[in-house]
Amino acid sequence: MADLVQAMPEMAAEYARWFVNRRAYTRQSDRPHPESGRHYYYRPRRADGQEVPLTGQDLESHLAGEVTIGLYAINPRTQRSKWMAIDADYKEAVEDLLKLQYELGQDGVQAALEQSRRGGHLWIFFSKPVLAKHARRYIHHLASRLSVRVKGSGLTEGIELFPKQDVLEDGQFGNAIRAPLGIHRAANRRYWFYGSAYDLASQMVFLRGLNRVTEAQLEELVAALPEEPKAEPPPQRYPPAPGRRHFQISEYIDLAECRKVGRNWVTQCPSCREAGRDRGKDNLAIAVDEPQKYICWAGCTREQIRAALGAPLPVANLL
Ligand SMILES: [Zn+2]
Numbered sequence: 574m575a576d577l578v579q580a581m582p583e584m585a586a587e588y589a590r591w592f593v594n595r596r597a598y599t600r601q602s603d604r605p606h607p608e609s610g611r612h613y614y615y616r617p618r619r620a621d622g623q624e625v626p627l628t629g630q631d632l633e634s635h636l637a638g639e640v641t642i643g644l645y646a647i648n649p650r651t652q653r654s655k656w657m658a659i660d661a662d663y664k665e666a667v668e669d670l671l672k673l674q675y676e677l678g679q680d681g682v683q684a685a686l687e688q689s690r691r692g693g694h695l696w697i698f699f700s701k702p703v704l705a706k707h708a709r710r711y712i713h714h715l716a717s718r719l720s721v722r723v724k725g726s727g728l729t730e731g732i733e734l735f736p737k738q739d740v741l742e743d744g745q746f747g748n749a750i751r752a753p754l755g756i757h758r759a760a761n762r763r764y765w766f767y768g769s770a771y772d773l774a775s776q777m778v779f780l781r782g783l784n785r786v787t788e789a790q791l792e793e794l795v796a797a798l799p800e801e802p803k804a805e806p807p808p809q810r811y812p813p814a815p816g817r818r819h820f821q822i823s824e825y826i827d828l829a830e831c832r833k834v835g836r837n838w839v840t841q842c843p844s845c846r847e848a849g850r851d852r853g854k855d856n857l858a859i860a861v862d863e864p865q866k867y868i869c870w871a872g873c874t875r876e877q878i879r880a881a882l883g884a885p886l887p888v889a890n891l892l
Pocket residue numbers: 842843844845846856869870871872873
């Protein structure tokens with residue numbers, strides 16, 4: 574078995590080939606936040622504010638459990654990713670991930686399930702980096718076929734896809750996910766991949782042995798997807814009825830122009846649009862059943878969204 578054990582620098586180099594899409598990265602704080610008690614991720618910077626790029630030494634420290642890093646999903650120069658990770662952390666999370674893993678297998682895609690604090694991460698690896706939008710389109714469709722909810726387009730819980738964006742705009746980083754095989758600062762333990770012994774050397778062997786999806790294979794899977802069905806829009810009710818007391822976003826946004834994803838209408842957030850963001854047109858979700866409820870996944874506030882719609886909140890509501 575000795576030949577299975579890699580020297581640390583060698584292990585870190587192989588790990589980098591599988592997982593690192595760009596050298597920007599995040600690090601989990603060693604100490605919990607004094608108020609929330611949470612271990613937040615931050616982008617490491619030097620004293621002069623300059624960002625510190627990821628090194629092989631950082632990966633070695635991560636694998637040794639001395640630090641915990643987070644990795645970004647998209648290389649901004651190519652808009653591509655070496656992997657797709659599906660994060661689920663709700664009650665039926667593992668059940669949903671196993672459902673996805675099985676269906677992926679039916680498509681000839683081998684996916685590896687990693688434990689996490691409240692659920693799991695399901696990983697798919699590509700033989701060469703693929704366009705984030707292709708990977709996302711394929712998984713989105715698979716999820717909707719299985720009635721697994723995707724959080725980025727809903728108001729409640731669901732799976733989260735990494736990459737979380739189809740493309741990165743200039744200067745964006747997208748979202749980072751905890752890098753596998755390290756030690757979670759809060760839980761103070763490693764989360765292993767199922768399907769192999771729970772030690773680093775065995776896990777590396779396991780990951781090395783996974784089938785990588787080729788770009789041709791992914792493109793074929795995407796090409797085979799049906800056109801996204803255009804949902805039946807509800808009747809429109811604008812211009813606003815005079816004397817209406819409650820703001821209805823559906824009076825300002827044409828739901829016929831929205832896509833229906835799960836229980837939500839999804840479209841470009843008006844506030845994001847003003848800032849030149851959300852070109853993927855999926856930041857704003859409006860609940861189908863309760864169209865007075867809406868949210869911007871990029872975090873725009875109610876005030877910002879209403880201002881962008883030309884229907885600012887009454888001053889009394891802001892006080
Ligand atoms: Zn927004």
